[in-house]
Amino acid sequence: MFPSLLSRVASPLLTTACTSTASSQQQAAALPPQALRLPPQPGNNYKPIATTLVAAAAAGLLLLSPAPAPSRADPEFTVYYGTAASAANYGGYGGNASKKDTAEYVYDVPEGWKERLVSKVEKGTNGTDSEFFNPRKRTEKEYLTFLSGIRALAPLSAVLDNLALSDVGLLDQIATADDVRSVERADGAGQVYYEYEVAGAGAHSLISVTCARNKLYAHFVTAPNAEWSRDEAMLRRLHESFKTIQPGAPPPVTET
Numbered sequence: 299m300f301p302s303l304l305s306r307v308a309s310p311l312l313t314t315a316c317t318s319t320a321s322s323q324q325q326a327a328a329l330p331p332q333a334l335r336l337p338p339q340p341g342n343n344y345k346p347i348a349t350t351l352v353a354a355a356a357a358g359l360l361l362l363s364p365a366p367a368p369s370r371a372d373p374e375f376t377v378y379y380g381t382a383a384s385a386a387n388y389g390g391y392g393g394n395a396s397k398k399d400t401a402e403y404v405y406d407v408p409e410g411w412k413e414r415l416v417s418k419v420e421k422g423t424n425g426t427d428s429e430f431f432n433p434r435k436r437t438e439k440e441y442l443t444f445l446s447g448i449r450a451l452a453p454l455s456a457v458l459d460n461l462a463l464s465d466v467g468l469l470d471q472i473a474t475a476d477d478v479r480s481v482e483r484a485d486g487a488g489q490v491y492y493e494y495e496v497a498g499a500g501a502h503s504l505i506s507v508t509c510a511r512n513k514l515y516a517h518f519v520t521a522p523n524a525e526w527s528r529d530e531a532m533l534r535r536l537h538e539s540f541k542t543i544q545p546g547a548p549p550p551v552t553e554t
Contacts, residue, residue: 405540413428442517461516477497
């Protein structure tokens, strides 16, 4: 059928195609044998030209499309250097010594969190030395309290109850807690820490307590349950970043 149509219709398009084909064959004949390339023959792997062109165009669009910007799933952190100064020396007294040089403890603070100014009255009554909070949810926070004149830790089971006596929020959380866990650990320098995890009805807290320089330091990380579910990994990092600094020792190197 097709040969008869070709012989009876002398289309200019067909004439041009035949001329081009003949010219291509002459050029191919002039090439060395290794340069000859046979066109693909119809078969099981044969793809129409239109399909091939569409696939090539789609691949080109993928290559030219800008890559999506990487998401910042993990926040950055800064290191806070705390001095645990008494209420009498609070507010800039004590010379021009660098806070880093006189630091007694350190912990990480997430990027974007705000520092709350602690008053002299608060420092003198419950020993709060520093506090940072998430501005989007102020009850998601970390803070440190200290008490002077403590040479050694009391038994593990008694320390948490003693802390709650000066922290009404912690006292309520313990009273409604579904689970309270406690563990004792020592760091590489032999410093002993008591660690507590309180899973309350409305909030979750991580607490680390230790004694150094004749002081008791207690570092708290707390968040409502909704924020805890979202930020647990970050909050645990804050908890684990707390360290005390021995007199004369350089500040510990903390990853940021």
